[in-house]
Amino acid sequence: MSTLSERILGAEAGSYVDCPVDRAYVHDGTGVLTLEAYRAMQAEKIAKRERTYVLFDHIVPANNSVTAGLQRDLRAFAREKGLTFTDVGEGICHQVMAEGIALPGEIVVGADSHTCTLGAFGVFATGVGATDMAAIWADGGTWFRVPETIAISLSGSLREPAEAKDLALTYVGRLSMDGATYRAIEFVGEGVKSLSMDSRMTVSNLAVETGAKAGLFYADRTTCTYLREFGHRVEPQVPEECQYEQTLHLDLGEIVPVVAVPPRVDTVRPVEELAGLSIDQVFVGTCTNGRYEDLERFARLVLGRKVAVRTLVAPASRSVLARAAKTGILSWLLEAGCTILPPGCGPCLGAHLGVLGEGEVCLSTANRNFKNRMGVGGEIYLGSPATAAASALAGCLTVPGEGR
Amino acid sequence: MKVEGPALCLGPDIDTDVIIAGRYLRTKDRSVWAAHVFEDLDPSLAMRLPGTIIIAGKNFGCGSSREQAAIALKEAGVRCIIAPSFARIFFRNAVNIGLPVLECSCPCRDGEHVAVDLGGGTVLVGGRVFPTRPLSPRMQEILSAGGLVEYWRKRR
Numbered sequence: 001m002s003t004l005s006e007r008i009l010g011a012e013a014g015s016y017v018d019c020p021v022d023r024a025y026v027h028d029g030t031g032v033l034t035l036e037a038y039r040a041m042q043a044e045k046i047a048k049r050e051r052t053y054v055l056f057d058h059i060v061p062a063n064n065s066v067t068a069g070l071q072r073d074l075r076a077f078a079r080e081k082g083l084t085f086t087d088v089g090e091g092i093c094h095q096v097m098a099e100g101i102a103l104p105g106e107i108v109v110g111a112d113s114h115t116c117t118l119g120a121f122g123v124f125a126t127g128v129g130a131t132d133m134a135a136i137w138a139d140g141g142t143w144f145r146v147p148e149t150i151a152i153s154l155s156g157s158l159r160e161p162a163e164a165k166d167l168a169l170t171y172v173g174r175l176s177m178d179g180a181t182y183r184a185i186e187f188v189g190e191g192v193k194s195l196s197m198d199s200r201m202t203v204s205n206l207a208v209e210t211g212a213k214a215g216l217f218y219a220d221r222t223t224c225t226y227l228r229e230f231g232h233r234v235e236p237q238v239p240e241e242c243q244y245e246q247t248l249h250l251d252l253g254e255i256v257p258v259v260a261v262p263p264r265v266d267t268v269r270p271v272e273e274l275a276g277l278s279i280d281q282v283f284v285g286t287c288t289n290g291r292y293e294d295l296e297r298f299a300r301l302v303l304g305r306k307v308a309v310r311t312l313v314a315p316a317s318r319s320v321l322a323r324a325a326k327t328g329i330l331s332w333l334l335e336a337g338c339t340i341l342p343p344g345c346g347p348c349l350g351a352h353l354g355v356l357g358e359g360e361v362c363l364s365t366a367n368r369n370f371k372n373r374m375g376v377g378g379e380i381y382l383g384s385p386a387t388a389a390a391s392a393l394a395g396c397l398t399v400p401g402e403g404r
Numbered sequence: 405m406k407v408e409g410p411a412l413c414l415g416p417d418i419d420t421d422v423i424i425a426g427r428y429l430r431t432k433d434r435s436v437w438a439a440h441v442f443e444d445l446d447p448s449l450a451m452r453l454p455g456t457i458i459i460a461g462k463n464f465g466c467g468s469s470r471e472q473a474a475i476a477l478k479e480a481g482v483r484c485i486i487a488p489s490f491a492r493i494f495f496r497n498a499v500n501i502g503l504p505v506l507e508c509s510c511p512c513r514d515g516e517h518v519a520v521d522l523g524g525g526t527v528l529v530g531g532r533v534f535p536t537r538p539l540s541p542r543m544q545e546i547l548s549a550g551g552l553v554e555y556w557r558k559r560r
């Protein structure tokens with residue numbers, strides 16, 4: 001009887017396997033080094049051209065001529081080799097792959113640590129480095145050590161104003177920054193049913209912050225319905241009885257709004273304890289919380305009011321932005337005083353667009369609050385879109401649902 | 405494969421943002437990464453790295469998949485990194501670029517002499533032997549080839 005990782009990788013935990021990969025992707029950041037390593041290998045060809053993706057998202061549009069030059073070369077390579085390529089403005093790699101590309105049961109690798117986001121679809125999805133990726137371009141596969149699995153068993157359902165992000169930060173706080181190193185996490189239990197696909201992606205996204213290799217949900221009816229919108233007919237994955245290394249039980253009904261206090265993602269405190277802390281910037285977006293559900297939640301809370309601090313919103317993809325334009329929530333954001341950034345990573349990695357100044361504090365819906373990540377001397381508190389909305393309106397850290 | 409050098413001691417949970425900050429990633433010039441390695445932790449560290457063996461606390465290299473973190477350390481002259489545990493992507497990256505890494509819990513004082521035998525899986529610190537978790541045979545082969553690019557070309 002196997003865990004989902006064992007089933008997909010076809011071997012028992014602890015064993016080493018050589019596996020073909022179903023899809024492999026890089027972004028403009030890691031793609032540059034991958035290309036260098038690939039050229040150094042002098043491989044004859046890319047093994048699976050159309051299943052090899054180059055997705056621009058990290059510094060888009062380019063911030064200076066050096067970046068632009070690197071992007072020009074990678075773009076030209078992708079086109080020349082016939083790889084699947086998305087340019088500036090299409091969205092964050094993990095989100096693009098989640099919009100009807102990655103499918104349950106597949107093995108997907110990305111040259112980015114948050115590739116684990118796709119675990120939400122019952123995909124064995126994990127991050128690799130650039131040189132590993134170059135070998136995958138050439139071979140169409142790689143080696144894995146089949147991970148042991150920690151189960152996070154969910155019961156009940158989330159109660160407003162708590163969101164999937166609060167659940168994610170809560171389990172990261174419990175497991176700590178290396179609590180799941182070399183392991184996979186599986187999210188199981190009847191509480192899963194109540195989580196939308198957007199929410200599950202938020203939960204899987206944070207798995208790597210505990211050191212995990214993958215963070216998986218079994219594909220169920222919700223997954224199948226979501227993928228049908230993209231024209232895929234897939235079957236649910238039925239869980240088997242299996243041995244987990246450890247099981248963490250969480251009652252969704254007890255989750256409260258929390259933030260991760262810099263500089264550690266596992267220093268997780270109820271927003272209530274820190275309420276009133278002054279902030280300079282709010283950032284809504286990223287592969288954690290830049291999806292439609294997140295933007296809608298945020299927009300509903302700021303509707304008809306004005307934000308008190310500079311507030312940046314970066315939709316995770318073009319389709320998220322298009323949908324926000326169509327449903328009208330985009331104008332709610334604009335009227336509330338938010339600044340809309342192009343689809344992509346935006347300020348998340350501190351390279352351009354919304355970099356923090358010395359001593360500035362940002363409340364971000366992202367997944368990392370390491371020292372100086374968004375700018376030298378800046379501090380990052382991580383929270384949910386609802387916490388971001390309440391705090392943007394008040395100009396200080398605020399429990400969602402209060403101060404209205 | 406044997407490596408020797410003076411110890412340079414660091415704490416736990418050293419993340420890849422602190423090893424090399426995002427603001428230095430957009431270049432292919434490796435000397436830039438070597439010059440700014442650990443800048444946000446302690447700007448004087450980069451100069452002290454050549455020839456050393458880093459002995460760090462648990463979860464070294466957590467965070468982003470950026471291979472520039474491992475490259476920066478290698479370019480700066482680090483000979484080997486020892487820690488009780490590593491973030492898995494960093495661990496694979498280091499081996500892939502030919503920078504030896506080994507899982508081992510050992511005490512550390514700056515400057516103390518360290519001798520590492522990667523094949524035998526032993527670490528000698530100040531004359532005392534510490535047990536390690538040996539690298540998988542494939543990882544050892546990749547390391548002795550000098551990295552994954554060289555390993556791949558030889559194997560072909």
Ligand code: SF4
Nearest residue numbers: 114286287345348349
């Ligand atoms: S949004 Fe942030 S965490 Fe996600 S892929 Fe982009 S830089 Fe990485």
